Amino acid sequence: MYETMVAYNMTEHIYGHAFDPPEDTMGYTRVLTPSRRPYKTSDGYICVLVYTDPQWKVFWQEAGRPELTDDPRFVNLGARSNNIEELYRIAGECFAQRSTAEWISVLERLEIPYAKIATLEDLLDDQHLSDIDFFKKAIHPTEGKIVMPDIPVRFSRTPANIDRLQPGFGEHGREILREAGLNENEIDQALSKPKKQGGKL
Secondary structure, eight states: OHHHHHHHHHHHHTGGGGSSSOSSOSSOHHHHSTTOSOEEOSSSEEEEOOOSHHHHHHHHHHTTOGGGTTOTTTSSHHHHHHTHHHHHHHHHHHHTTSOHHHHHHHHHHHTOOEEEOOOHHHHHTOHHHHHTTOEEEEEETTTEEEEEEOOSOOOSSSOOOOOSOOOOTTTTHHHHHHHTTOOHHHHHHHHSOOOOBTTBO
16 A cells, blocks of 8 residues: 555656656646645636646636736746746636636536536535445444445456444454454453442443
């Protein structure tokens, strides 16, 4: 797990240290800039990836900032990379002027990748999760009706299923101790309740 996370992050963040000797610092500046985050709209948040030159040109037009189309700071990928904080800051100002739904309509038309930021409550009504029956309902023997997320990874040949509900306190203690190699007498002693002495345990 540790190696996976290091590899995932260092693919970009090794940055200038990808060369020997290093040619720059570590940390991918486009990702680390403070304004690289979901954009706030007038009623929520949205993730947007305006990336190519044509995408930025149509975005500036749609956002009501046509003068930025030929701005030397943002005219191509190299220029945008050198002015990334200002780029994201101005884009953020634009996104704040409209609702999430309005921007979704615009971004669909412009073919610019986006994703609405869901609240925790939104997830319970998410269309995709509903379609795959992700949230499972069950009757727990002591807790009553419960709702829980499904196993997220699905394999065709070895499907996983939730075949056991959350255990009660100590419910499987005897079973676990038996698997650990204790005999029944040792298990009885281990599970016996301590006697009270002088009003204290």
